[in-house]
Amino acid sequence: xxxxxxxxxxxxxxxxxxxxxxxxxxxxxxxxxxxxxxxxxxxxxxxxxxxxxxxxxxxxxxxxxxxxxxxxxxxxxxxxxxxxxxxxxxxxxxxxxxxxxxxxxxxxxxxxxxxxxxxxxxxxxxxxxxxxxxxxxxxxxxxxxxxxxxxxxxxxxxxxxxxxxxxxxxxxxxxxxxxxxxxxxxxxxxxxxxxxxxxxxxxxxxxxxxxxxxxxxxxxxxxxxxxxxxxxxxxxxxxxxxxxxxxxxxxxxxxxxxxxxxxxxxxxxxxxxxxxxxxxxxxxxxxxxxxxxxxxxxxxxxxxxxxxxxxxxxxxxxxxxxxxxxxxxxxxxxxxxxxxxxxxxxxxxxxxxxxxxxxxxxxxxxxxxxxxxxxxxxxxxxxxxxxxxxxxxxxxxxxxxxxxxxxxxxxxxxxxxxxxxxxxxxxxxxxxxxxxxxxxxxxxxxxx
Amino acid sequence: xxxxxxxxxxxxxxxxxxxxxxxxxxxxxxxxxxxxxxxxxxxxxxxxxxxxxxxxxxxxxxxxxxxxxxxxxxxxxxxxxxxxxxxxxxxxxxxxxxxxxxxxxxxxxxxx
Numbered sequence: 001x002x003x004x005x006x007x008x009x010x011x012x013x014x015x016x017x018x019x020x021x022x023x024x025x026x027x028x029x030x031x032x033x034x035x036x037x038x039x040x041x042x043x044x045x046x047x048x049x050x051x052x053x054x055x056x057x058x059x060x061x062x063x064x065x066x067x068x069x070x071x072x073x074x075x076x077x078x079x080x081x082x083x084x085x086x087x088x089x090x091x092x093x094x095x096x097x098x099x100x101x102x103x104x105x106x107x108x109x110x111x112x113x114x115x116x117x118x119x120x121x122x123x124x125x126x127x128x129x130x131x132x133x134x135x136x137x138x139x140x141x142x143x144x145x146x147x148x149x150x151x152x153x154x155x156x157x158x159x160x161x162x163x164x165x166x167x168x169x170x171x172x173x174x175x176x177x178x179x180x181x182x183x184x185x186x187x188x189x190x191x192x193x194x195x196x197x198x199x200x201x202x203x204x205x206x207x208x209x210x211x212x213x214x215x216x217x218x219x220x221x222x223x224x225x226x227x228x229x230x231x232x233x234x235x236x237x238x239x240x241x242x243x244x245x246x247x248x249x250x251x252x253x254x255x256x257x258x259x260x261x262x263x264x265x266x267x268x269x270x271x272x273x274x275x276x277x278x279x280x281x282x283x284x285x286x287x288x289x290x291x292x293x294x295x296x297x298x299x300x301x302x303x304x305x306x307x308x309x310x311x312x313x314x315x316x317x318x319x320x321x322x323x324x325x326x327x328x329x330x331x332x333x334x335x336x337x338x339x340x341x342x343x344x345x346x347x348x349x350x351x352x353x354x355x356x357x358x359x360x361x362x363x364x365x366x367x368x369x370x371x372x373x374x375x376x377x378x379x380x381x382x383x384x385x386x387x388x389x390x391x392x393x394x395x396x397x398x399x400x401x402x403x404x405x406x407x408x409x410x411x412x413x414x415x416x417x418x419x420x421x422x423x424x425x426x427x428x429x430x431x432x433x434x435x436x437x438x439x440x441x442x443x444x445x446x447x448x
Numbered sequence: 449x450x451x452x453x454x455x456x457x458x459x460x461x462x463x464x465x466x467x468x469x470x471x472x473x474x475x476x477x478x479x480x481x482x483x484x485x486x487x488x489x490x491x492x493x494x495x496x497x498x499x500x501x502x503x504x505x506x507x508x509x510x511x512x513x514x515x516x517x518x519x520x521x522x523x524x525x526x527x528x529x530x531x532x533x534x535x536x537x538x539x540x541x542x543x544x545x546x547x548x549x550x551x552x553x554x555x556x557x558x559x560x
Contacts, residue, residue: 019558020557020560021557021560029554030556030557030558032558046558048556048558050554052556054556054558054559074558074559077555077558083517085510085513087510089506090506090507090508090509091507092507092513179501180501180503198500198501199501223498226497226498226501227497228497229501248497278471278474280473280474280476280477281477281480281481282476282477283473331472331473331476332472332475333476334472334473334476335476335479335480335483339483440558
């Protein structure tokens with residue numbers, strides 16, 4: 001499974017690949033906005049601000065190099081969403097891909113859902129490796145033959161051709177969201193999925209595009225009374241009636257769709273009590289949850305707020321069972337982080353295959369891993385300097401005190417423009433995909 | 449806020465000093481208040497959220513939007529060779545005659 005214990009005490013991470021342009025001049029369209037492995041880990045999809053999806057496929061392990069698992073190479077790329085204009089509100093609708101979710105594979109083709117702020121699309125990615133030849137009414141180049149010249153009949157046959165991977169939109173789920181979609185999640189029934197915007201959550205059937213059910217609506221009658229918004233939502237991995245959604249106030253509500261059609265009343269509410277003495281102007285902003293992810297087991301869920309990662313036991317609503325500080329040294333920088341808007345950055349988080357390690361990103365192209373069992377954490381960096389093939393990543397450290405040790409970096413030297421918001425962990429192996437602003441890094445466990 | 453009552457003032461001052469030592473967050477809050485004295489005391493729960501709900505650049509109208517998009521396109525593609533065979537309209541075009549479907553504006557650099 002995920003290495004000996006999967007613990008970060010045993011695992012050494014090596015650089016494997018980096019995708020994207022080297023130059024520092026980043027076009028806005030190239031900013032990576034989402035990264036997602038499929039259920040087997042064979043495929044890795046990325047979405048960007050320009051509305052494009054790029055899918056990488058893992059090469060089968062070669063017998064020549066048993067030390068490393070296969071590399072990821074481009075499998076398919078397509079334009080998923082285009083910029084649109086809402087004529088009624090005179091607002092531009094960004095083509096940026098907010099989320100990609102893979103469907104489990106049912107036949108030869110692969111399916112994924114991709115969404116921008118307003119529209120969700122179901123894409124079919126299929127392979128074509130043979131083509132029919134020998135038509136009676138058409139020439140090989142496609143031109144139609146004069147029917148008068150046809151004197152014999154033949155049966156067209158399939159001939160092999162170079163592999164072609166085609167992506168086609170099979171369903172477009174539009175016009176169901178007034179506000180901006182932040183999450184989509186496929187249900188374990190593999191028939192339905194949810195989409196969540198700032199104030200509402202809708203339930204869709206994958207086959208039906210002209211209607212969806214609204215299952216959560218937190219829009220107040222008077223918008224002046226608005227105090228919180230939905231920030232993320234996810235279905236339970238094996239209970240098809242259960243889903244959770246997180247809020248900008250740091251709460252997570254779990255809902256049971258069996259209870260009622262409209263799940264405005266939560267079944268459970270997870271909230272950590274706050275010490276009123278510690279409350280400040282920034283408290284609510286930094287408590288806003290940017291991501292929520294169930295463990296593969298379905299027993300726990302993880303939330304990411306600005307400074308920490310919390311693990312919750314679904315049986316205990318009163319407080320998290322584990323809390324990990326991602327970059328506590330930023331607490332004394334909140335004023336400047338508010339001024340440069342970094343305090344609103346939405347970091348994601350992810351579990352490893354056996355739920356023993358969790359990972360999330362930080363600034364300066366650093367990312368952090370927390371081993372739940374060994375109670376250890378490590379900070380690593382995704383940079384071109386550490387990109388020699390199979391070179392082991394050296395742990396990084398941020399110095400908080402006055403004295404800065406050699407190899408440490410001081411808080412004031414951190415580059416806040418280099419943020420790692422999106423990371424993904426292979427569902428079975430120790431392979432991770434880490435997205436910097438416009439590059440995708442793939443790291444693998446060092447195998448001996 | 450702090451009550452200007454004799455006897456409790458020194459306690460409040462003491463609390464503030466303690467806060468600065470104990471809570472870096474409160475120190476940062478004080479810094480922010482010093483720089484922006486007019487910042488609303490409740491950071492505008494609904495103002496802040498409403499701004500978030502309205503994210504997206506507003507244009508005056510669709511004409512304005514299309515002009516802006518045209519300007520962007522000119523900047524992004526200095527050399528855009530689009531070879532289109534002109535259909536003059538003297539015959540009904542067949543699928544073979546039509547120009548190839550225009551591919552995405554620019555391919556992702558991740559696929560390069």
